Amino acid sequence: MSKQRDEEQVLAQLAGVVGCSPLVREPLSADRSGELARVFKALGDPVRLRLLSLIASHAGGEACVCDLTGAFDLAGPTISHHLKVLREAGLIAGERRGTWIYYRARAELLASVAGVLDTAVEA
Amino acid sequence: MSKQRDEEQVLAQLAGVVGCSPLVREPLSADRSGELARVFKALGDPVRLRLLSLIASHAGGEACVCDLTGAFDLAGPTISHHLKVLREAGLIAGERRGTWIYYRARAELLASVAGVLDTAVEA
DNA sequence: TACCTATCTTGACGGTCGTCGAATCACGGG
DNA sequence: CCCGTGATTCGACGACCGTCAAGATAGGTA
Numbered sequence: 001m002s003k004q005r006d007e008e009q010v011l012a013q014l015a016g017v018v019g020c021s022p023l024v025r026e027p028l029s030a031d032r033s034g035e036l037a038r039v040f041k042a043l044g045d046p047v048r049l050r051l052l053s054l055i056a057s058h059a060g061g062e063a064c065v066c067d068l069t070g071a072f073d074l075a076g077p078t079i080s081h082h083l084k085v086l087r088e089a090g091l092i093a094g095e096r097r098g099t100w101i102y103y104r105a106r107a108e109l110l111a112s113v114a115g116v117l118d119t120a121v122e123a
Numbered sequence: 124m125s126k127q128r129d130e131e132q133v134l135a136q137l138a139g140v141v142g143c144s145p146l147v148r149e150p151l152s153a154d155r156s157g158e159l160a161r162v163f164k165a166l167g168d169p170v171r172l173r174l175l176s177l178i179a180s181h182a183g184g185e186a187c188v189c190d191l192t193g194a195f196d197l198a199g200p201t202i203s204h205h206l207k208v209l210r211e212a213g214l215i216a217g218e219r220r221g222t223w224i225y226y227r228a229r230a231e232l233l234a235s236v237a238g239v240l241d242t243a244v245e246a
Numbered sequence: 247t248a249c250c251t252a253t254c255t256t257g258a259c260g261g262t263c264g265t266c267g268a269a270t271c272a273c274g275g276g
Numbered sequence: 277c278c279c280g281t282g283a284t285t286c287g288a289c290g291a292c293c294g295t296c297a298a299g300a301t302a303g304g305t306a
Contacts, residue, residue: 024228027194028176033169040172044164045294046156053151065253071150075296080254082294099252099303105147107242114240119230168264188283201265203284208263222273222282 014090018112024119039113042089047072048082055092056105064100137213141235147242162236165212170195171205178215179228187223 016035020028028036043049054071055063069079083103086092091110094103139158143151151159166172177194178186192202206226209215214233217226 023172023176023233024179024230026176026180028173030169030173033172033176037167037169037172040163041167044160044167046153046160047294049146049156049160049163050151050153053146053149053156056147057149074294076253077255077297078295084254085293096253096302101253107147110146110240111242114237114242117233117237117240119234119237170264192283197264198266199283200267200285204264207284219272219283224283 014106014109014112017090017116018108020112020116022116022118036113036116039089039091039109042085042091045082045085047074047078048086051079051082052086052091052105055103056107056110062102062104064102066100068103137229137232137235140213140239141231143235143239145239145241159236159239162212162214162232165208165214168205168208170197170201171209174202174205175209175214175228178226179230179233185225185227187225189223191226 016032017039020032020036043052050071051068054068058067065079065083068083069076072079083092083094087094087103090106092103092105094101096102139155140162143155143159166175173194174191177191181190188202188206191206192199195202206215206217210217210226213229215226215228217224219225
């Protein structure tokens with residue numbers, strides 16, 4: 001139902017973050033800092049970091065939820081919640097194929113965020 | 124009093140984060156994810172992101188607290204709290220010179236965190 | 247249709263976070 | 277020495293977050 005709307009909002013966010021110049025170059029505007037903070041907040045949990053890493057480093061670049069739940073001592077709904085947070089931050093994208101749902105990392109956003117933090121910059 | 128102890132703990136943290144291999148290379152260990160999450164959590168607030176950006180982009184690479192408070196519609200203690208969070212995450216370091224306290228960004232940590240996120244990696 | 251498995255949503259609980267006022271500490275100048 | 281200014285710490289309040297059990301949804305199989 002709101003799946004499509006979520007995706008659109010996420011993409012709107014990405015536009016602001018992807019084009020962002022590095023932190024050390026010039027002071028961050030209030031708008032950009034809000035968008036960036038949403039991404040960093042999503043990264044600011046050990047479980048979500050491990051989930052993202054498991055997905056990004058998994059063979060084929062994607063992982064099924066059933067591959068992820070086993071790695072944690074957490075209930076199913078909790079994993080699902082963390083995946084939702086990562087999804088709404090634009091860090092991962094999920095696709096249903098039959099019974100299973102596969103997630104993959106959005107490398108563009110990871111690279112953009114890295115660019116914001118990096119001191120020696122390319123642009 | 125605990126100023127010195129804080130610094131030591133921060134440096135101990137950095138050791139784990141600085142040497143960390145990128146997210147997409149291999150699954151993050153539980154330990155590393157905890158250390159990394161602390162840094163990302165510190166970055167996960169708009170005010171702290173702007174503070175860090177103001178400090179890092181300031182002339183001379185450092186900024187006095189009095190230069191920062193004016194940029195926000197927040198009370199002094201709130202700014203001080205956010206600076207403490209950034210300090211305890213190892214993202215900034217403060218030094219008192221006379222009446223004023225100057226903060227500067229820890230570029231090594233910024234670069235390390237960027238390296239963890241980046242997909243195309245140097246090592 | 248009915249059932250099973252995989253995953254998400256809801257609702258609730260305890261814990262943490264961001265914010266502020268008031269009090270406190272650190273320094274320099276009369 | 278006492279006062280004023282810059283900055284932090286303390287204590288408290290409301291809001292948000294991580295977690296789970298229970299219920300709901302989606303797809304496959306028969």
